Amino acid sequence: MVQRVADHKQVYLYSYNSHETEAELCGMEMRALFGGSVLYERESLLLSSRQIEPDRSPFMTLRMDIRMVARSVEELADQAGTMEAIVSGHSFKVVFIKSGDSYTYEEQRAFERVVGSRIPGRREMKKPGMTLGLIAVQGTWMLGICRFPERAWHAHIHKPQNYSTGLSAKAARALVNVMAPVVHGVRAVDPCCGMGNVLIEALSMGLDIRGRDINPLAIRGARTNLLHYGYKAELVTLGDMNELQGHFDAAMVDMPYNLCSVLPAEEQERMLSSLYRLAPRAVVVSTEEEVRERIRLAGYRISDECTIRKGSFVRHVWLCEAT
Incomplete structure (x- = not known):
């Protein structure tokens, strides 16, 4: 693990x-x-060479920019003496990240003290200017700068207008990330x-996206x-998606869907064929598992999938890519 991390210029730990x-x-x-x-990945924790803002995901609780890696906490404490340039101008505290190897509460506090005492600078426990994360993963010790999500998207939970069965802000945000993992230069x-x-979550991430709906009340x-x-109303237009032109x-x-009737299979097939014409990558959400076969008939291959459950209400999600 030490060598695997050291082989990369920068590694990030996400919980x-x-x-x-x-x-x-x-x-x-x-x-x-x-x-x-x-x-490296385990439940609720992963190491990656990719830098992603923790606020992108509604599920991320932390990103740690790893600065030091060692085979023991003592070795890491010795290295911590060189952190002066990193913490310069900031007060700091060291926090043990519990997502890794398991240690008792007393051991965690002892690790924080032994590493924190070697770092030159001003320690501040209540309101530090910088939080340094300390973690052990499979016996590999890491120290880095913690970045926490601001959760600005929480303001989107209670919108002026909403459907009771509409996607939640959390689900919509996650699905936007599945649709467009990289937002720069992407038209959606x-x-x-x-x-x-979905539009509001995508726009808040900086994605270039447009909306359309056949229902005037929805528009x-x-x-x-x-x-x-604070977004432009002109980003959404009234109309049938089957008549939409352009490439995304x-x-x-x-x-x-609604509770009283099901969209006819022929109309679903027409919509999915139009979707295939519009974009080579798409996320399709449906309450009907049978939509899976209609996706394939439209020309897509399903590269990933999941279900979202809320009580007895189940949504199926498919990531579709043009064959």
Whole structure:
């Protein structure tokens, strides 16, 4: 492990957490965000050479920019004396990250003291200017700068307009990350945007995205929500997705449904064929598992999938890529 970390110019440690009903979605999001850059992974923890802002994911609780790695806490403490340039101008504290190897409370505090005492500078426990994380993973000790998510997306939970069965802000944010792991230079579309839940999460990440919906009431609600969060109402338009023209890099479709009727299979097939024409990469969400076969008939291959559960209400999620 020490050599694996040392072989990379910069390595980041991420911790994440999810409720059991969202565990599959969390896993799908992590696979999309990190791909083949993962150096080590276990439940709720991974090491990667890829730098991602922790606020991107609703499940991330920490990113630690690793600065030092050693085979023992004593060796790490010896190295900590060279941290002066990193903490210069900041007060700091050292915090043991519990996601790694298991130690007792007393051992964790002792590790913090032995490492923190070797770092030149001003220690401040209540309101430090910098938090340094200390962790052991499979016997490899690491020290680095902790970055915590601000959770600004929490402001999107209670929108002026919403459907009771619409995607939550948390689910929408995770699905945007599955749709577009890299946002720079990507044009995306949500052609069945409803009240704009996906649009708002995507826009807050800096993604270039447009919305469309065939329902005038949905468009009115989406525009109200966009304006509420400071985005342009013109980003959503009224119309049938089957008539939408243009090419996008990625798309998201939460297939329409209601409690009284099911969208006919022929209409679903038409929508998915239009989606294939619009974007080579798409996330499809549906309450009907049978949509899986219609996705393949449209020309996509399913590269990843999960389910999202809320009580007895189940959504199926497929990541689709053009064959």
